[in-house]
Amino acid sequence: METLNAIEALGALSQETRLEAFRTLVRHEPEGLPAGEIARHLSVPQNTMSTHLAILVNAGLAVSRREGRSVVYRARLATMEGLVSYLLKDCCQGQACLPTIETTKGQCR
């Protein structure tokens, strides 16, 4: 991942509503969730949510597909993987790598 993509992803995730939306999408993998349900779930007006979802999509952290009247969003975990990899490798020059893997790998599924 390039620095500019990383900045965009970091910016997308650094907002409470969007971070919660992303987490919600992760919990609903792999089926995804319609925009309206995400909005209801987070108690946010649907047009506001729509704007936030567009930002997540733009950052590569989500994708959408139309399904009838609904637009179903899914998390894109590959981008999160790329972001984390960027933070550990390029940003930290591998210096945060080993301890992070050590403290994290027990929680993997």
Place this chain on the structure above:
Amino acid sequence: METLNAIEALGALSQETRLEAFRTLVRHEPEGLPAGEIARHLSVPQNTMSTHLAILVNAGLAVSRREGRSVVYRARLATMEGLVSYLLKDCCQGQACLPTIETTKGQCR
């Protein structure tokens, strides 16, 4: 790491000057670098840099110590580790864990 701390760290890193400053600090571990040198290095006015450094410190991503007339900043890799761990475990429910570790661990030092 709590969600609110994560949002603060994400926000701190989602700005070009600050991300570059952090990367610069990582490259200068473990000695650290005086504020003025960071500013010069990134061609940013010293007061602007000072503001950005304060934001990094506030997010726990840097620490400072006075050394004579200078204030020397160091990266706090533990916070980065915590952030990455949060992203992989809590945010992604461990779903991004294994692939990320797989693609990253070869680059660790």
Place this chain on the structure above:
DNA sequence: TCGATATATCGAGAATTATGGAAACATTAA
């Protein structure tokens, strides 16, 4: 003490982002 150097804080303008009402668009069912 004073002057020089290094950094932080203040304050204000510019730029960006967040928010949500209203309207437009898309899809379905009748």
Place this chain on the structure above:
DNA sequence: TTAATGTTTCCATAATTCTCGATATATCGA
């Protein structure tokens, strides 16, 4: 068609963030 439903886009306002000149603070050496 038309009405109902789900979503996005448009637009304006509010809030936040960025930037940097001017000034204040801290430290040092003379």
